[in-house]
Amino acid sequence: MNFSFLLHQTICGAIAAAGFGVLFNIGFRSLPWCAASGAVALAVRTYCLAQGWNLEAASFAAALTVGAAVQVLRARTDISQNALDVTGCIPMVPGSFAAKAILGMFALTSSSTTDASETLITAVQFALRVTFTIGAIGTGLAIPTLLLRVRVTR
Amino acid sequence: MDTIETLIPEDSGSAPALEPMAMVALDAGRMLMEAGASANGVDEIVAKFARGLGADRVDLRIGYASLAITIGIGPNGITRMREVGHLGVNQRLDQELWRLADRVSRGELTTEQARAGLTRLATKTPRHSAWVMAVAVGLACAAFGRLLGVDWLGTGPVFLAAGLGQFVRRELLKRHVNVFICATLVSFLSSLLGGFGARWAGSGKIDMAMIASILLLVPGIPSVNAQNDILEGHPTLGSARAVTVAVILIFAAAGLWFGQALLAGWH
Numbered sequence: 001m002n003f004s005f006l007l008h009q010t011i012c013g014a015i016a017a018a019g020f021g022v023l024f025n026i027g028f029r030s031l032p033w034c035a036a037s038g039a040v041a042l043a044v045r046t047y048c049l050a051q052g053w054n055l056e057a058a059s060f061a062a063a064l065t066v067g068a069a070v071q072v073l074r075a076r077t078d079i080s081q082n083a084l085d086v087t088g089c090i091p092m093v094p095g096s097f098a099a100k101a102i103l104g105m106f107a108l109t110s111s112s113t114t115d116a117s118e119t120l121i122t123a124v125q126f127a128l129r130v131t132f133t134i135g136a137i138g139t140g141l142a143i144p145t146l147l148l149r150v151r152v153t154r
Numbered sequence: 155m156d157t158i159e160t161l162i163p164e165d166s167g168s169a170p171a172l173e174p175m176a177m178v179a180l181d182a183g184r185m186l187m188e189a190g191a192s193a194n195g196v197d198e199i200v201a202k203f204a205r206g207l208g209a210d211r212v213d214l215r216i217g218y219a220s221l222a223i224t225i226g227i228g229p230n231g232i233t234r235m236r237e238v239g240h241l242g243v244n245q246r247l248d249q250e251l252w253r254l255a256d257r258v259s260r261g262e263l264t265t266e267q268a269r270a271g272l273t274r275l276a277t278k279t280p281r282h283s284a285w286v287m288a289v290a291v292g293l294a295c296a297a298f299g300r301l302l303g304v305d306w307l308g309t310g311p312v313f314l315a316a317g318l319g320q321f322v323r324r325e326l327l328k329r330h331v332n333v334f335i336c337a338t339l340v341s342f343l344s345s346l347l348g349g350f351g352a353r354w355a356g357s358g359k360i361d362m363a364m365i366a367s368i369l370l371l372v373p374g375i376p377s378v379n380a381q382n383d384i385l386e387g388h389p390t391l392g393s394a395r396a397v398t399v400a401v402i403l404i405f406a407a408a409g410l411w412f413g414q415a416l417l418a419g420w421h
Contacts, residue, residue: 011297019291020294023243024190025244025281026245091298093372099365099368099406099407142385
């Protein structure tokens with residue numbers, strides 16, 4: 001696979017996760033952990049996509065990896081586990097698909113729609129991909145939490 | 155003596171005041187929920203507070219807009235409810251609440267001290283400044299744009315449009331504008347600016363630049379929380395969160411649609 005593309009996706013994932021970390025009011029000292037979490041998520045997802053996996057499966061594998069890594073590292077980070085793994089997976093939330101799905105639904109109501117059935121199928125496909133991808137991310141994050149949860153200090 | 159009367163224990167009069175204990179535990183749960191926690195976290199922190207302050211029994215009902223608790227010590231019991239405000243995300247507050255909960259659960263604080271601690275956290279927990287947030291969100295959306303395939307010419311406009319959108323969103327929410335209306339206004343403004351900027355810069359990915367400019371509005375944490383809540387046995391709360399996420403997305407898409415329509419008609 002193309003290493004420079006993998007590096008590009010990883011860096012973009014790190015920047016997006018750190019940026020959203022600021023939005024979620026995570027302290028500056030903890031932001032590198034958010035960036036690392038986002039970088040791991042995008043690196044795994046990009047690698048899996050390059051291996052021919054579909055988006056949902058790749059997102060699941062990435063979320064599973066991030067969730068497990070956060071569980072292992074949580075004692076060192078001084079940041080809540082929920083914040084760290086969710087922030088890392090934020091760059092994988094398919095917001096653009098959601099926007100396209102809803103815009104497709106809007107377009108169906110327009111009198112100028114030339115091919116309504118194709119517009120409907122495309123919108124439904126985007127909506128399903130959003131649902132399945134968010135489901136994959138949520139499930140991927142939940143599995144390590146439920147399996148490896150250690151209730152010591154938070 | 156009637157049978158029913160045997161079920162009602164006599165008040166021993168020796169139990170500590172349950173009312174302040176219940177309200178402090180509820181306030182801790184409310185603050186954590188408003189800071190973006192999932193239902194299990196809220197359940198856990200309320201139990202830590204209530205038991206740390208001396209309760210023997212704790213039962214909590216978590217709704218989208220309210221929390222209800224029943225706590226008891228010996229034969230005495232009390233049920234109280236508390237309204238929950240806007241569900242945002244504030245991780246530093248989340249972290250500090252857990253630290254306070256640990257101290258309470260070790261029995262280091264009285265009810266009054268715990269209440270004072272919560273008040274201090276509510277007023278003193280620092281937040282990033284509006285400008286820092288705007289720059290960070292601008293960078294995040296620009297990075298999102300690159301992940302979505304926006305070319306370099308379109309990345310600068312996405313940064314500016316999303317940063318400005320975040321600034322406007324914060325100002326609108328400070329003025330208590332409805333969150334859904336706010337999503338439409340910010341989406342319209344950011345997508346229009348992102349689209350204009352990308353067109354002016356000569357980008358070949360104007361549509362994707364417009365979408366990337368509004369990704370700050372995608373409620374990522376609520377959508378993950380919705381699923382976690384359902385998986386962890388709170389389907390009512392999870393469903394309410396999912397519906398809210400869907401409505402925010404629809405309102406944001408409406409703003410984007412207006413922006414696209416205006417840009418298409420502007421030559």
